[in-house]
Amino acid sequence: xxxxxxxxxxxAMTAGMGMAAMxxxxxxxxxxxxxEGVMTYEEFMNAEVDDEVVVEAYVQAKQAWYEGNESRGxxxxxxxxxxxxxxxxxxxxxxxxEDYEKLVPGTKIKVTGYKAEWSGEIEIADAxxxxxxxxxxxxxxxxxxxxxxxxxxxxxxxxxxxFKGLTVEAADDSGAAFLYNWDGSGTDGxxxxxxxxxxxxxxxxxxxxxxxxxxxxxxKAVKELKVGDVVDLEGFLYWYEGINPHITAVSVQ
Amino acid sequence: xxxxxxxxxxxxGKLFLAACAAASLLTGCxxxxxIDTFSVPEKFDSSRNMEITFWAKxxxxxxxxxxxxxxxxxxxxxxxxxxxxxxxxxxxxxxYNDVITNIATRTTPNVCITYPDHIATYKTGANVVVPLDExxxxxxxxxxxxxxAFDGPSVSEVIPQFLEEGKIDGVTYAIPFMRSTExxxxxxxxxxxxxxxxxxxxTWDFIWEVSEAAMEKDKNGNFxxxxxxxxxxxxxxxxxxxxxxxxxxxxxxxxxxxxxILLFNDTTKQLLQEIxxxxxxxAFSTFAVxxxxxxxxxxxxxxxAVDSTAGATWMGSDAPLVDISESKLxxxxxxxxxxxxxxxENPQMISQGPSVCIFNKxxxxxxxxxxxxxxxxxxxxxxxAYSSTEGYVPVTGKARENERYQDYLARKGEDNxxxxxxxxxxxELMLDNVEHTFVTPVxxxxxxxxxxxxxxxxxxxxxxxxxxxxxEAYFSSLFADTEKLYxxxxxxxxxxxxxxxxxxxxxxxxxxxxxxxxxxxxxCYMLTGYIKKRKTENKQG
Numbered sequence: 001x002x003x004x005x006x007x008x009x010x011x012a013m014t015a016g017m018g019m020a021a022m023x024x025x026x027x028x029x030x031x032x033x034x035x036e037g038v039m040t041y042e043e044f045m046n047a048e049v050d051d052e053v054v055v056e057a058y059v060q061a062k063q064a065w066y067e068g069n070e071s072r073g074x075x076x077x078x079x080x081x082x083x084x085x086x087x088x089x090x091x092x093x094x095x096x097x098e099d100y101e102k103l104v105p106g107t108k109i110k111v112t113g114y115k116a117e118w119s120g121e122i123e124i125a126d127a128x129x130x131x132x133x134x135x136x137x138x139x140x141x142x143x144x145x146x147x148x149x150x151x152x153x154x155x156x157x158x159x160x161x162x163f164k165g166l167t168v169e170a171a172d173d174s175g176a177a178f179l180y181n182w183d184g185s186g187t188d189g190x191x192x193x194x195x196x197x198x199x200x201x202x203x204x205x206x207x208x209x210x211x212x213x214x215x216x217x218x219x220k221a222v223k224e225l226k227v228g229d230v231v232d233l234e235g236f237l238y239w240y241e242g243i244n245p246h247i248t249a250v251s252v253q
Numbered sequence: 254x255x256x257x258x259x260x261x262x263x264x265x266g267k268l269f270l271a272a273c274a275a276a277s278l279l280t281g282c283x284x285x286x287x288i289d290t291f292s293v294p295e296k297f298d299s300s301r302n303m304e305i306t307f308w309a310k311x312x313x314x315x316x317x318x319x320x321x322x323x324x325x326x327x328x329x330x331x332x333x334x335x336x337x338x339x340x341x342x343x344x345x346x347x348x349y350n351d352v353i354t355n356i357a358t359r360t361t362p363n364v365c366i367t368y369p370d371h372i373a374t375y376k377t378g379a380n381v382v383v384p385l386d387e388x389x390x391x392x393x394x395x396x397x398x399x400x401x402a403f404d405g406p407s408v409s410e411v412i413p414q415f416l417e418e419g420k421i422d423g424v425t426y427a428i429p430f431m432r433s434t435e436x437x438x439x440x441x442x443x444x445x446x447x448x449x450x451x452x453x454x455x456t457w458d459f460i461w462e463v464s465e466a467a468m469e470k471d472k473n474g475n476f477x478x479x480x481x482x483x484x485x486x487x488x489x490x491x492x493x494x495x496x497x498x499x500x501x502x503x504x505x506x507x508x509x510x511x512x513x514i515l516l517f518n519d520t521t522k523q524l525l526q527e528i529x530x531x532x533x534x535x536a537f538s539t540f541a542v543x544x545x546x547x548x549x550x551x552x553x554x555x556x557x558a559v560d561s562t563a564g565a566t567w568m569g570s571d572a573p574l575v576d577i578s579e580s581k582l583x584x585x586x587x588x589x590x591x592x593x594x595x596x597x598e599n600p601q602m603i604s605q606g607p608s609v610c611i612f613n614k615x616x617x618x619x620x621x622x623x624x625x626x627x628x629x630x631x632x633x634x635x636x637x638a639y640s641s642t643e644g645y646v647p648v649t650g651k652a653r654e655n656e657r658y659q660d661y662l663a664r665k666g667e668d669n670x671x672x673x674x675x676x677x678x679x680x681e682l683m684l685d686n687v688e689h690t691f692v693t694p695v696x697x698x699x700x701x702x703x704x705x706x707x708x709x710x711x712x713x714x715x716x717x718x719x720x721x722x723x724x725e726a727y728f729s730s731l732f733a734d735t736e737k738l739y740x741x742x743x744x745x746x747x748x749x750x751x752x753x754x755x756x757x758x759x760x761x762x763x764x765x766x767x768x769x770x771x772x773x774x775x776x777c778y779m780l781t782g783y784i785k786k787r788k789t790e791n792k793q794g
Contacts, residue, residue: 073734116542119545185314185318
């Protein structure tokens, strides 16, 4: 009887969670209806690499703008964006200087390009975009518990994420808390690399200098970190042969 | 570890800014006032303090940056009145971009690691780059000069071919620092598993055949050769080099020495058709499309990885530097071969690697100090130390014959760090084949032509993968677009090449004749006025 009750309760809970998830999904769809010919996040993720894709998403951060990118023959921008279901990375998307100014966080855009994968990073390449009405700024998703589970955390690729209660570890044999470039071969202004640990496992995080240069708070804050500091972090879940979070905010607990 | 947490600059660069700035250098609009031509001072002034800046490129490699720092330290001990400030870069494109920007503001570095292609653009500004022939030959401070505080190489001790590579229009503007070529790093175990024997010299035909054979899958969709669901049998890092070498091997056109563009020809089209075919089957891809060849090779997901010999420390199961997690590393036998050839009896491979140029300054003593430091980079200590960090080779016979360097080579395979066998084999590839290396002609715009060559390959690969037709119409459009994108039509007309322009059009002749008549009339008017004035003065006198 106890067994039967437990099974029934488990079924009820599962059904309840499923219904809640469906409700959340419906709510998200209602908040974020897709236009004609536009893919959902799921359809985008199911598309093959090199397929033409069309998505609608909201800019979360701008990484770089290049005047007259020769490989495209136009000005280009690289942008992190999200809809209510997932994150996108628009790499070298055609974008004028004037439009780049308008790409403030929250701006809705419709992007047409090709799905690409570079060293594991899923992105949309050779894209063009148009502005649409709508605004959405995503809250960071706490993925601390998924660290170490590459398959599970991959579902959050390119999203704004948060990590809580990580401990700063030495970045090299000298005991430095951070390095300019992955091996310390850089100087101020280059990417910052630092190690953090959780439950005995160590992970490498980055302040990407194009996304957050050496004038930003996060760049300065990481330079102040000390080995042993316990920190909360926010950033975008970039991928380079595994997770390589690009950090945009850090605070010492 | 992350060799290169990719940034946008890594794949696309910011060369247009440089191109725009270069264009302003060409036209001279709002350009800087020219500095006087440099001439070698009689004596180096050691009584006053000087600061020089050195912009250096490293392969995101801490050992290399330490060698630069050590070289500076040793140099400053020899010349205590000279302070060298180091600025580090990790790619040539950024250096090029920054130099161009700084030419306009007269804030160029004193000494700079660079490519001759880039110098061709720098020197379009008047007296910006110092011609080195006079310095090289100077009895006191030249190569092997009597007044040097260090044991540098004499002219005859620098590998003549490498010294020649620094010449533009017969004038030396750069001295070599390091040389490398490209190598094909092969998963020999997989080649043999596929039933092939790895030849000493790879041909394109062999690589294409094995790559296509490797695409066979089992019923679960995994590749038979590696049992994984990812495999790109052939990946090329620098597609500009790929196209340049393919054309050279077939004796097909790329450019003339004077800067005439020959890239857009039928052979190029045929090569692209072949490349496109293998991109469509996914047997071939590129760094820009997929990622670093080394990462795929080391994960057992690539069989032929072409990259610089200066990237050898990342190649192979036992590579001292890796960018993928240990759990993804696959054990296999790594073989190092020269890049694939069209004619194995007559191999051709690119010669590349950093050179050093010196920028002109109003103070000739500062320029001389720069030259001394540049020359110091060719001493045995620096040459041997830096070349040992990667598959580079020293640029002087003096360093190559040095016991320490010979010992380094002899200890190949002794460990998987300094004596990592793949790295030393890559260096040996260059050492054994100097006579088979070549460089492309250098002229103002040759850097853009190189980029255009790579663009042709990248665009073809992307189009083929995206199932777009890669046919005659596509190539016509690709050639026209590429010429426009890289402003190659403008380069042809501004390079000052030897292109025969033909007779002047009739309208131009008429215009020039009109101008001559006007000047003649002005002259007559002024002469008449002068004569009248003299006559009046004579009368009054």
